[in-house]
Amino acid sequence: MDNLLKIENGKAISRSDIPQVPYGEFFKTLSAFVKNDGYIVQFFAYEESGVYRLIAVVRNTALYVIGSETGTTFQSLTGSASEKFHMFEREIAEQYGLKPDGHPWLKMVRYHENYTGEKDVFENNYDEEIPGNYPYFTIEGESIHEVAVGPVHAGIIEPGHFRFQCAGEEVLHLEIQLGYQHRGIEKLLPTLPQKRYPGICESIAGDTTIAHTLCFSQAFEGLAGKSVDRGASIVRTIALELERIANHIGDLGALSGDVAFNPPAAYFGRIRGEFLNLLQVLSGNRFGKGLVRPGGVALVMGEEQRQLIRDKLAEITPEIENVCDLLFSAHTVQARFEHTGTVEHKMAKDLGLVGYSGRACGIAYDARVAFPTECYAELPANTNEVTSGDVNSRATVRREEIMHSLKLITMLLDSIDTTEKPVHMQECALSPNSFVVTINEGWRGEVSHCILTDDKSKVQRYKIKDPSFHNWTGLAMSLRNQEISDFPLCNKSYNLSYCGFDL
Missing domain, CATH: 1.10.645.10 (Cytochrome-c3 Hydrogenase, chain B)
Incomplete structure (x- = not known):
């Protein structure tokens, strides 16, 4: 908690007041916080003067903020600390080309070029021309079958793709892929x-x-x-x-x-x-x-x-x-x-x-x-x-x-x-x-x-x-x-x- 600054909902503060700590401390602080019934409100990246920075806003009974500078690769909090970081880290990877090393399922979120024009971190495992065309999680087995639904659905509904891995009628795993109407x-x-x-x-x-x-x-x-x-x-x-x-x-x-x-x-x-x-x-x-x-x-x-x-x-x-x-x-x-x-x-x-x-x-x-x-x-x-x-x-x-x-x-x-x-x-x-x-x-x-x-x-x-x-x-x-x-x-x-x- 020593590295976290307590803030108030809707009250502006000076950016210089946000604690800026080395990524190792950033990682340890957030890991400990979420393991003690803490939750993520915001976790995102931005670029300033050629430097990549991360900001996390977290909550328990109060709101806190912490920041850190990072390189193009940083240790994944999802893989080591908590599933709560899962979508946030995928979004950071897509938006700024920063790779959360050790992320268990790093894939595109919304299908767009990252904001900086840097090389993407998804190892060319998708087709930019065909959203959703990348390897899905699969389960092997003689009785396993796959059901793909969407992104175009019957009726007036927004687009989303649902990929079911099934044994008979039983769903073993569902993978959801969105991002088809990303507006930037x-x-x-x-x-x-x-x-x-x-x-x-x-x-x-x-x-x-x-x-x-x-x-x-x-x-x-x-x-x-x-x-x-x-x-x-x-x-x-x-x-x-x-x-x-x-x-x-x-x-x-x-x-x-x-x-x-x-x-x-x-x-x-x-x-x-x-x-x-x-x-x-x-x-x-x-x-x-x-x-x-x-x-x-x-x-x-x-x-x-x-x-x-x-x-x-x-x-x-x-x-x-x-x-x-x-x-x-x-x-x-x-x-x-x-x-x-x-x-x-x-x-x-x-x-x-x-x-x-x-x-x-x-x-x-x-x-x-x-x-x-x-x-x-x-x-x-x-x-x-x-x-x-x-x-x-x-x-x-x-x-x-x-x-x-x-x-x-x-x-x-x-x-x-x-x-x-x-x-x-x-x-x-x-x-x-x-x-x-x-x-x-x-x-x-x-x-x-x-x-x-x-x-x-x-x-x-x-x-x-x-x-x-x-x-x-x-x-x-x-x-x-x-x-x-x-x-x-x-x-x-x-x-x-x-x-x-x-x-």
Whole structure:
């Protein structure tokens, strides 16, 4: 802990304050931290004056940061310390051509040339012209067969490839390959004028518009010394909870459909639309675009909007309770949900699962409680009663979060505070040579943005982490020793983001 600097969520610090230690110390510090119930928030590389540097932001009950200089090869933390570093090190290798020596499964993440133009570290084991064309993990045996699904799927769905190694119907191993719609957002942002940032951040993952834009706005507020009045914080918090409810409701409907229980699937689908409409009441857009901006919100919530939301919640809450009772009391549903796609608590900790996927495995972490922003410090926390790590647990946690979010919004609507005035995206004077990290509990889990500015106050490095970056490996593990026909149900119980991962 001596090498780690304690920091605060959303509070900018000078880059000179970040401890810079030799890589050997960096390795030992992070190894010890994660083995003592520590988790990774951010771990990334950047180049400065021809030198490669690494930064890690880690958490337990507090946030810490540490940095190090590295050469083109460094000892892999994944291979020696923890699986929690697995995706982060693969991303570093792809983005900067730095090789984590000893990484157990080093392969491409998003299929793009590294940022520096250096020779790649993947030993030409893939074809740049055909994404996904590289050696997959295989299991040998007379009765083993392989099933390849995607990246093009039947239906309106984003692209992703799933490679199953099976013995009969039993899945022995699932390998997931994404990156087919990589847009280069992290590399793009530092090249753009600030007025373009909100539109880009709102599009990182369309179903997580509020969470990602909130992280961006709070980061700029920290770097520019901007404050947000309580009225704007109330609107931001309500918007984030409406986004959470809409997505959880939609996924409970999809889970109903996956087990051929059509009445709740239809009800949930209709109810999801009600919450998207409430986001439109609040922001003018059904996905919350155009609302959150550095310094506040772009639309003031007046008494008319407040009353519309209050009335709709009073009307629809009993309906949600009834349709949830219908779904969770059906024996046929429980027979399919329970003991399907189980990830044990230890495995979830080893992987560093976040959000409802982690809470369903007994990892109580919720960024709204651990690192509260906006109004969350004054609001009650949620509790989870079913944490067996299976589809039933993930569905039940979602149900609990829906009911909890409804209560939070009702409490916030009772406040008489209102924002002073709307704000729009304007050029912000950012602190030079500074560093900030923001964390919010999006509906899938921990969303984090990290910004480094240079000596001219320009954004030098913009790092984004969607919760799906942690949780796709959890989906792969949940298919171990399951029937391949369980994949749609397991997949929907996570409902992870392709574009949030692909960036």
